Amino acid sequence: MSVEIIFEKKKTYLIPAKKYFSLNRSNEVIRQRLHW
Helix, strand or coil: CHHHHHHHHHHHHHHHHHHHHHHHHHHHHHHHHHHC
């Protein structure tokens, strides 16, 4: 039961997390360009 719940949570959070991390990476690149 608990494993299934965790799997469902991973399903729902994985896609938004990927989008969030990709946004974070692009923001870091922009910051580095601004700093240089």
